[in-house]
Amino acid sequence: MKLIPDLIRKILIYIEEKGTVDGYNRVPQIEGYSDDEVFYNAKRMEEAGFIVLEHSKPGWNSKYKSAKIADITYQGHQFLDLSRNSKIWNKAKETFLEKGLSWTFELGTKVLSKLNLEQLGDLIN
Numbered sequence: 001m002k003l004i005p006d007l008i009r010k011i012l013i014y015i016e017e018k019g020t021v022d023g024y025n026r027v028p029q030i031e032g033y034s035d036d037e038v039f040y041n042a043k044r045m046e047e048a049g050f051i052v053l054e055h056s057k058p059g060w061n062s063k064y065k066s067a068k069i070a071d072i073t074y075q076g077h078q079f080l081d082l083s084r085n086s087k088i089w090n091k092a093k094e095t096f097l098e099k100g101l102s103w104t105f106e107l108g109t110k111v112l113s114k115l116n117l118e119q120l121g122d123l124i125n
Helices: 005-018 033-047 074-082 084-098 103-122
Strands: 051-055 067-072
Touching: 005 033, 005 051, 005 067, 005 074, 005 084, 033 051, 067 074, 074 084, 074 103, 084 103
Parallel strands: none
Antiparallel strands: 051 067
């Protein structure tokens, strides 16, 4: 599995608009992506501090925990706000492709911040 930047953004938008999904091991249904891709990216988003996953304890017939998306963190909201403008989001993705770089949460946030600051231009100088 791999991180999918567009999916990460769509998961955050979904949670912001519709809230969490009822039931453990259920994920938002996002067109064009499998449940496995959504759940994998959600787990990475939790590790990066973008969302909160609520973990259950293993049941009597299972040694495995299950999880569901519980909320967006402050950091997740910041990333979503930085990526909300589609023009800026696409420019950030293009930047990574042009430079031949892999997308990471940290670098993605920095590039999005820089592009947003450029949009503000003279307002902050």
